[in-house]
Amino acid sequence: METTSFLPLLIIFSSLLPGTLILMLREDQSALRTFLNLFGAVAKVGLIAWVFAGYLRGEEYGFILPLAPDLAFVLRVDQLGLFFASLSSVLWLVTTLYAIGYLEGGKHRRRFFAFFSFCVTAATGIALSGNVITFFIFYEFLTLSTYPLVVHSGTDKAVNAGRTYLWYTIGGGTILFLGVVALFVVAGPISFGQTEVIASLASVNPTQLTIIFFLMLTGLAVKAAIFPLHGWLPISMVAPAPVSALLHAVAVVKAGAFGIIRLVYDVYGIEVAEQLNLLTPLAVFAAFTIIYGSVRALFQDDFKKRLAFSTVSQLSYISLGVAITGVLSSAGAIVHLVHQGIMKITMFFAAGNVAETYGYKKISELDGIGRRMPLTMGVFTIAVFGMIGLPPVAGFISKWYLGLGAVEAGSYWVVLVLLGSSALNAAYFLPIVYRAWFCEPEHEAAPLRQIGRLETQALLLIPVIVTGILSLAAGVFAAMAGSPLSIAREIAEKLYLL
Amino acid sequence: MTDLPTSPFPALLVGLPFLLATLSLFFSSKGKAVVGLIGSFLTALLAIVAFVEVTQQGTVIHILGGWEPPLGILLRMDSLAAVFIGMTALVGVFISLYARGYFRAQEDSSEGFPLFWPLWLFLWAGLNGLFLSNDLFNLFVTIEVIGICAVALAVLSGKKAALFAGLRYLLAAITGSMAYLFGVALIYGSTGTLDLALLGQVLEPGPTTTFALLVITPGLMIKMAGFPFHFWLPPAHSSAPAPVSALLSALVVKGAFYILLRLWTEVFGVSLTFAAGQLIGVAGAVAVIWGSWQAFMQTSLKLIVAHSSVAQLGYLLLVFPLLVLAPGVTADSADWLSPAWTAGVYQVIAHAFAKASFFLSAGIIIMAMGHDRIESFRDLAARMPMTVMAIGLAGVSLIGLPPSGGFMAKWNLLQGIFLSGQWWWAPAVLGGSLLTASYVFMLMRLAFAPARKKEPLRPVPFRLQVFALLLALGSFLIILPAESLIQFLESSQIFGSGIESIVEGGVYGND
Numbered sequence A: 001m002e003t004t005s006f007l008p009l010l011i012i013f014s015s016l017l018p019g020t021l022i023l024m025l026r027e028d029q030s031a032l033r034t035f036l037n038l039f040g041a042v043a044k045v046g047l048i049a050w051v052f053a054g055y056l057r058g059e060e061y062g063f064i065l066p067l068a069p070d071l072a073f074v075l076r077v078d079q080l081g082l083f084f085a086s087l088s089s090v091l092w093l094v095t096t097l098y099a100i101g102y103l104e105g106g107k108h109r110r111r112f113f114a115f116f117s118f119c120v121t122a123a124t125g126i127a128l129s130g131n132v133i134t135f136f137i138f139y140e141f142l143t144l145s146t147y148p149l150v151v152h153s154g155t156d157k158a159v160n161a162g163r164t165y166l167w168y169t170i171g172g173g174t175i176l177f178l179g180v181v182a183l184f185v186v187a188g189p190i191s192f193g194q195t196e197v198i199a200s201l202a203s204v205n206p207t208q209l210t211i212i213f214f215l216m217l218t219g220l221a222v223k224a225a226i227f228p229l230h231g232w233l234p235i236s237m238v239a240p241a242p243v244s245a246l247l248h249a250v251a252v253v254k255a256g257a258f259g260i261i262r263l264v265y266d267v268y269g270i271e272v273a274e275q276l277n278l279l280t281p282l283a284v285f286a287a288f289t290i291i292y293g294s295v296r297a298l299f300q301d302d303f304k305k306r307l308a309f310s311t312v313s314q315l316s317y318i319s320l321g322v323a324i325t326g327v328l329s330s331a332g333a334i335v336h337l338v339h340q341g342i343m344k345i346t347m348f349f350a351a352g353n354v355a356e357t358y359g360y361k362k363i364s365e366l367d368g369i370g371r372r373m374p375l376t377m378g379v380f381t382i383a384v385f386g387m388i389g390l391p392p393v394a395g396f397i398s399k400w401y402l403g404l405g406a407v408e409a410g411s412y413w414v415v416l417v418l419l420g421s422s423a424l425n426a427a428y429f430l431p432i433v434y435r436a437w438f439c440e441p442e443h444e445a446a447p448l449r450q451i452g453r454l455e456t457q458a459l460l461l462i463p464v465i466v467t468g469i470l471s472l473a474a475g476v477f478a479a480m481a482g483s484p485l486s487i488a489r490e491i492a493e494k495l496y497l498l
Numbered sequence B: 001m002t003d004l005p006t007s008p009f010p011a012l013l014v015g016l017p018f019l020l021a022t023l024s025l026f027f028s029s030k031g032k033a034v035v036g037l038i039g040s041f042l043t044a045l046l047a048i049v050a051f052v053e054v055t056q057q058g059t060v061i062h063i064l065g066g067w068e069p070p071l072g073i074l075l076r077m078d079s080l081a082a083v084f085i086g087m088t089a090l091v092g093v094f095i096s097l098y099a100r101g102y103f104r105a106q107e108d109s110s111e112g113f114p115l116f117w118p119l120w121l122f123l124w125a126g127l128n129g130l131f132l133s134n135d136l137f138n139l140f141v142t143i144e145v146i147g148i149c150a151v152a153l154a155v156l157s158g159k160k161a162a163l164f165a166g167l168r169y170l171l172a173a174i175t176g177s178m179a180y181l182f183g184v185a186l187i188y189g190s191t192g193t194l195d196l197a198l199l200g201q202v203l204e205p206g207p208t209t210t211f212a213l214l215v216i217t218p219g220l221m222i223k224m225a226g227f228p229f230h231f232w233l234p235p236a237h238s239s240a241p242a243p244v245s246a247l248l249s250a251l252v253v254k255g256a257f258y259i260l261l262r263l264w265t266e267v268f269g270v271s272l273t274f275a276a277g278q279l280i281g282v283a284g285a286v287a288v289i290w291g292s293w294q295a296f297m298q299t300s301l302k303l304i305v306a307h308s309s310v311a312q313l314g315y316l317l318l319v320f321p322l323l324v325l326a327p328g329v330t331a332d333s334a335d336w337l338s339p340a341w342t343a344g345v346y347q348v349i350a351h352a353f354a355k356a357s358f359f360l361s362a363g364i365i366i367m368a369m370g371h372d373r374i375e376s377f378r379d380l381a382a383r384m385p386m387t388v389m390a391i392g393l394a395g396v397s398l399i400g401l402p403p404s405g406g407f408m409a410k411w412n413l414l415q416g417i418f419l420s421g422q423w424w425w426a427p428a429v430l431g432g433s434l435l436t437a438s439y440v441f442m443l444m445r446l447a448f449a450p451a452r453k454k455e456p457l458r459p460v461p462f463r464l465q466v467f468a469l470l471l472a473l474g475s476f477l478i479i480l481p482a483e484s485l486i487q488f489l490e491s492s493q494i495f496g497s498g499i500e501s502i503v504e505g506g507v508y509g510n511d
Helices: A006-026 A031-055 A078-101 A111-127 A132-150 A156-187 A197-199 A205-223 A233-237 A240-251 A251-268 A270-275 A280-296 A303-323 A327-358 A374-388 A394-409 A412-436 A459-477 A484-497 B009-025 B029-055 B081-105 B117-133 B136-154 B160-191 B197-204 B207-225 B232-238 B242-271 B274-297 B302-319 B339-371 B386-399 B403-419 B422-448 B462-477 B481-489 B498-501
Strands: A062-068 A071-076 B062-064 B074-077
Touching: A006 A031, A006 A071, A006 A078, A006 A111, A031 A078, A031 A111, A031 B009, A062 A280, A062 B403, A062 B481, A071 A132, A071 B062, A078 A111, A078 A251, A078 A327, A111 A132, A111 A233, A111 A240, A111 A251, A111 B062, A111 B274, A111 B386, A111 B403, A132 A156, A132 A240, A132 A251, A132 A394, A132 B422, A156 A197, A156 A205, A156 A233, A156 B403, A156 B422, A197 A251, A197 A270, A205 A280, A233 A240, A233 A303, A240 A251, A240 A303, A240 A327, A240 B029, A251 A270, A251 A280, A251 A327, A280 A303, A280 A412, A280 B462, A303 A327, A303 A394, A303 A412, A327 A374, A327 A394, A327 A459, A327 B232, A374 A394, A374 A412, A374 A459, A394 A412, A394 A459, A394 A484, A459 B403, A484 B422, B009 B029, B009 B062, B009 B074, B009 B117, B029 B081, B029 B117, B074 B081, B074 B117, B074 B386, B081 B117, B081 B274, B081 B339, B081 B462, B081 B481, B117 B136, B117 B242, B136 B160, B136 B232, B136 B242, B160 B197, B160 B232, B197 B242, B207 B242, B232 B302, B242 B302, B242 B339, B274 B302, B274 B422, B302 B339, B302 B403, B302 B422, B339 B386, B339 B462, B339 B481, B386 B403, B386 B422, B403 B422
Parallel strands: none
Antiparallel strands: A062 A071, B062 B074
């Protein structure tokens, strides 16, 4: 086993501690709160970069805390985990900046930022979990820490959305729990990457393993918003924009998708999954969700709701990529974790900017908004092209690899799904772009906020530009070493060498 | 038994609170509170020292006055007793601290309930005595002491509702005791001994033993409010003052569970049947579902918490079916037993912390609002964030989400369920979790919802909120020593010589 290191624990604490401290502050100590927030966010990015560098040098980091006989809390660093941790820490930093601007002068900011930090603690915890049980602990922690964020505004609508959110996630968590215990009883404690344990059992009790796989998959599919378990996602759109951004791009949905990746690649292993024929149902459901989400998105006039259904659709690309065996589709699935994250967060920031600056929440109100908010809508347009899959934006890379993978595996129907989805993406996103740039506004509304010389507040504008540039850069520089794609390819190639 | 190391602590653990309780009777109202608080600290300190001694020396005994059994009384402190005593001490000290502040804040109306303190110390002495008892008759005496103190505490407020509830509680408690005593008499008549360890060796299966089991078990189930004998608990626990509710729910009912666990594992090993286990399991499963559902349907906070106790105690009953394997199933080893019964102990500890915190928080809210209709929860997250946090954390532990003590309990329980092949209990465990989640999050949802009209809050001492929150945090922190604690518990050999028959499935189990 690797040497014990407190670095992974430190990464967790870099947001857990600021969160706890913020909870103890008074509501009016906003300077100190902002400092703690940013300090934690920067420290987390720095620590993850440090660990990543160490990992590439060949060092191993692990932290083990035994909880009960055979039951240990394990944090371990591997490439896939670091990949996800980097994504969440960078996007957390950006979102923190955005949230500070967004919530300026709002109520209950202490509670908001504390649970915001807990939420990211859970996301990085999920990334660095070394075994199934640790993953489960953080997975449930994520549910609990996002609840106060969803109901943050305290309106009846928000509170009801919170209830729906909990029904789905606690229900999913319970099913996952059943699967986790059953797996523990059948196979003992399993660390991620120890696929040989299941492989040795696959011929002994295939039925049990199949049932356990689908129990766990169902639990994870709730957060990954796979049809028919996606219902919470569009409803929890009542949350403030930074929360939606975080839920959709970084934390909750990605926890589900990441969990599915772990389950298939690092617990069961691709060979066993194929041998027991576990992946076909996943592929079918994921493909259906892709089309279904896009079709539903077509009919939404609420800006954030349309984005939400788009998330339902886009997220299943990851599950679909996992369900098709082959290096290329695996790389496509893994890289889409990041690509979908940066593109979707850009879109939510943009939607939040429009809503905060001019109060427009409906797509039909967006006529001519591009001229008044050129930068915001400019990066939004980039993200739209990415979602549709136009080169050279990040989304193109994901779709290209998924398509190649499907052809390689002989699943030509997947290519059709991808093409159909692209057409639908264009059908529901391009009207927004068209309205923003080419339609004349009916009347010029005055901005709701003091915006100064910029098109909106700097703290709202900078994050969206940063993530917009990232989504372009991830596509343009995809071939370079250190790009998300190159890392995803490395991970995928390692998977198939084993 | 008598060759074990002796120690003065078992005697002190009973004697000290008893003495201080008697002493406090001679003081004025204020003096009673001071003596009571000092007594709580001393007893808790003693308990911790004794706990440490058992971790180092293993089981210790004390022979009262040098009179060897069967004439004298032998107190035995093994790891199971030590864990229960330690839990009582930790939870008890927080409740004492809270009670001091709580009663002081209400002094004008009730003169601070001075009798709380002697009764609570007598109760504590009774609990410690119960955990330390090594024979059936001592168990009877201690559970009577506990029952009488508990009823007296429950009617402390003197309100009509409390008196009615207290009377019901008293009748239930007496019925339970009588049933238990009847069973003890049967066993004594057939074996001539009351010593638990000895009984485990000499007790022979037969109609008398079976009948004794059949009267003792329901008797104790009445005492621990196991379904369908739970009717007395919600009114009694909800009408008492907050610190008393916390004591009753967190500690008192656990005493009866302790005896039941001891008797099933140590004494009745030979005559357990699969059917008897399943019957208790059904009672537990129904309690889990029905109790949680009832909690969900209540509209006043303390009744929610009280019904939740019925459900949480149901989980304890689910331990018993796991002790007996199904006919035709033989275990190679006793692997499945350890997670099964340590799940019960962890559930006891986690519930003690969480439920104490829950009741204390309810007391805070009642103090601030003047009533406990859950409508008053609206907008509470903004107005009393600390208390809402405490309720949220305690609730999460009751649901059994990680990383709480309740999670540890459910994890081990499910493991025991799967390992013993009795998978049919799993839906009850998980369904109970979901129902628990629904009433906990119903409260949370209200706490975040906007208030219809803002009622002014009465001031609540800040430290009361701190104690409630600390107990809630405690229900999470207890997962940290889980590995060593479970190993410590496993060293107690609570199965005695009954283990062989249990592994074989009981006499009627596998023939």
